[in-house]
Amino acid sequence: MVSAQDNSQLSSGGFVLSLDLELMWGVYGTHSIASYGQNILGARQAVPAMLDLFEAQGISATWACVGLLMFENRAALRAALPYRRPQFSNARDDSYAFVDAVGPDEASDPYHFGLSLVREIADRPHQELATHTFSHFYCLEDQLDVPAFAADIDAAIAAFEPVNVRPRSIVFPRNQVTRDALAVCAARGIDVYRGPGPFRMDRPAGRAQQSTWRRGMRLANSYVPLCGPAVVDVAHEGDVINIPASRFLRPFSGGAMAPARMHIGLIKREMAQAARQNRMFHLWFHPHNFGTCTDENLALLAEIITFWRSLHDRFGWPSRTMAQAADAARNTATQMPGAA
Ligand SMILES: [Zn+2]
Secondary structure, rough: OOOOHHHHHHHHOOOEEEEEHHHHHHHOOOOOOHHHHHHHHHHHHHHHHHHHHHHOOOOOOOOOEEEEHHHOHHHHHHHOOOOOOOOOOOHHHHHHHHHOOOOOOOOOOOOEEEEEOOOOOOOHHEEEEOOOOOOOOOOOOOOOOHHHHHHHHHHHHOOOHHHHHOEEEOOHHHHHHHHHHHHHHHHOOEEOOOOOOOOOHHHOOHHHHHHHHHHHHHHOOOOOOOOOOOOEEOOOEEEEEEEEOOOOOOOOOOOOOOOHHOOOOOHHHHHHHHHHHOOEEEEEHHHHHOOOOOHHHHHHHHHHHHHHHHHHHHHOEEEEOOHHHHHHHHHHHHHHHOOO
């Protein structure tokens, strides 16, 4: 019989948590500092609290950071901008349109600069720093400009120099992933990505394809499992490993707690199923989702993590970063009979 500890070594499953750290750079498509600035400031408070929680409970998490926020000041940011930039038909998709408006440094402009947060993540145990592209680049809003995307990823990798990290994993903004974009990343050693969720309405799509039906289905499916359980498996896709998302952790934003309780209940049931079957449950969200009702959202996250601990103790179901999940899948593949 396999003990809980052995089980965790052999399985490529586990609880994967990924967070997209982007400050204002990820929300210009729908928000401004006036409408969303408080959430961004709240997110800055939530990040250290999440790190404390992860450290206390032994959680490994992946933090996918937008490169534009990883600078000391405006001069350093401007010096690092790629020469070739994407041309989007919708001006709000173009982060570079907002670069001229940034303040001198992080102290004066906490909406755009967040290198201190990245340093704090790098200093904590078991946390992976990954890229969310340099400019929050959208690969499906217009025809992908491959050289511009390659320049973006080169700039994203260079932005990690202050923390001395070479990123291995990527989260594509709006989960807009294409084969060409994956090839650009793999050629630069970034060969792990967060794929879209398991349901039809999760398939990668540009804004034009995001119908009301699709959004409504996604919302309803957060509370009741309309499309089956969001338990997933690592997928080997040539040189690249896909760590598919299971669910977006929908934040509590005030009002009645009952919907949030339904959502958390569904997540816990699916985690339990994944643990019993040695499969994966991959939860993701943005720190800025915790920017309001921060205490309530941290309490809900703590409840999920406490539940993970009970599953870990019972089934040996590990907590893994995206890169760790990919390594475990590669190791499992090489140990299979007939593997090279
Ligand atoms: Zn994003």
